[in-house]
Amino acid sequence: MPRAYLLLLIAVVAETIGTASMQASQQFTRLWPSVLVVVGYGVAFYFMAQTLKYMQVGMVYAIWSGLGIVLIAIFGWLIFGQKIDLGGLVGLGLIVAGVLVIHLFSKTAMH
Numbered sequence: 001m002p003r004a005y006l007l008l009l010i011a012v013v014a015e016t017i018g019t020a021s022m023q024a025s026q027q028f029t030r031l032w033p034s035v036l037v038v039v040g041y042g043v044a045f046y047f048m049a050q051t052l053k054y055m056q057v058g059m060v061y062a063i064w065s066g067l068g069i070v071l072i073a074i075f076g077w078l079i080f081g082q083k084i085d086l087g088g089l090v091g092l093g094l095i096v097a098g099v100l101v102i103h104l105f106s107k108t109a110m111h
Contacts, residue, residue, distance in 0.1 A: 004054035004110065011047035012064055014040050016071040023080055055110055059102060066099040 018040025025033035044064075051060050070092050076082035084092070 007051040015044035
């Protein structure tokens, strides 16, 4: 795996942890989940910034946000019991398809 994608994967996972922790913090009324929000987003933005050494900002953000949306929807379903209907599944599938198109076919993804 190229370094850029490893850095970006770390950013996506950290952002997903931060977002899931935001739900668990109960509107920042619980200390440790609230701390995880700040740490998760701090790590996410640091690694996303490092990715910009190798990839264009538009591609980084498209992949970061797309994968983050899919992962947090899965976390919401598994951890918080949130439902995903057919329309949601189709939409998430289209997001994954878009990320794959960028990764597999775009020559502009890397500098």
